Amino acid sequence: MSKPRILVARAVFPETLALLERHFEVEANQADAAWSRQELIARLQGKAGVFTTGGERIDAELLGACPDLKICANMAVGFNNFDLPAMTARRVLGTNTPDVLTETTADFGFALLMATARRLTESEHFLRAGLWNKWTIDLFAGSDVHGSTLGILGMGRIGQGIARRGAHGFGMDVIYHNRSRLSPQLESECKARYVGKEELLKTADHLVLVLPYSAESHHAIGAPELALMKPTATLVNIARGGIVDDAALAQALRDKRIAAAGLDVYEGEPKVHPDLLTVPNVVLTPHIASATVPTRKAMAKLAAENLVGFLVNGRPLTALNPEVLA
Secondary structure: OOOOEEEEOOOOOHHHHHHHHOOOEEEEOOOOOOOOHHHHHHHOOOOOEEEEOOOOOEOHHHHHHOOOOOEEEEOOOOOOOEOHHHHHHOOOEEEOOOOOOHHHHHHHHHHHHHHHHOOHHHHHHHHHOOOOOOOOOOOOOOOOOOOOEEEEEOOOHHHHHHHHHHHHHHOOEEEEEOOOOOOHHHHHHHOEEEOOHHHHHHHOOEEEEOOOOOOOOOOOEOHHHHHHOOOOOEEEEOOOOOOEOHHHHHHHHHOOOOOEEEEOOOOOOOOOOHHHHOOOOEEEOOOOOOOOHHHHHHHHHHHHHHHHHHHOOOOOOOEOOHHHHO
């Protein structure tokens, strides 16, 4: 009996590939070539599954052109590259990799918050340019993190991780807004207090965005929201590009309507809005919040296990649209 055929759309760890090759006939992109959409569709012909990494758009057009496709396994917790209703209509399973990246991503979110508040990028550029020739009392004076008010927009697993770090590690007053309020037990564990979105924006000294991307959350932070924030406040986005209006944020940073921002995600990434590259008071990183070797290996393993679980055993681990299994 022949093995199912799958496509691995980006380079993966050798051990991930070895796991997949035990169960499948694998076409792998270990050269990490940047395939066009048409090339991706061509390579998906005759494939029952695809291992994606978040950059490959799976929608009705692609599904219509790839009739053999049965599962798309994302190596990411987010899945805004999946048109899930279209996948469900075609009875194509989608899976993601929750939990395994929670603590690592929360670590990075807090690191980005710290770098933003304490102006690490600005000061390093200043030093590297040879401009440091004397100490002054206000040299790159930033804002305190300890004892300040941490606002979190989106309070899933990663948001809760950031809340715990802020409350227990830095004595921060944690407030949050979410589509649904946490249980009293979780609020107590996070030492977090639920508030409305407007109060969150007006009150937070440091605002961290950890909400999933959807049509409803597109530009959840735009010019009107930025205008509500304190001029001393910082904004950190580790969620998804498109949640922030990057052009409006760049203008707010230039006009000092907020003090600083830290961004790991962008609209249209890997392209970055050019205005963000010209303002000094922003820390920019290339979508690396989950980028530790152990975490990325765990994400890859879970994505691979979803392919094996579904195509070999009929039991995926983290199905996004389990109704297709019925």
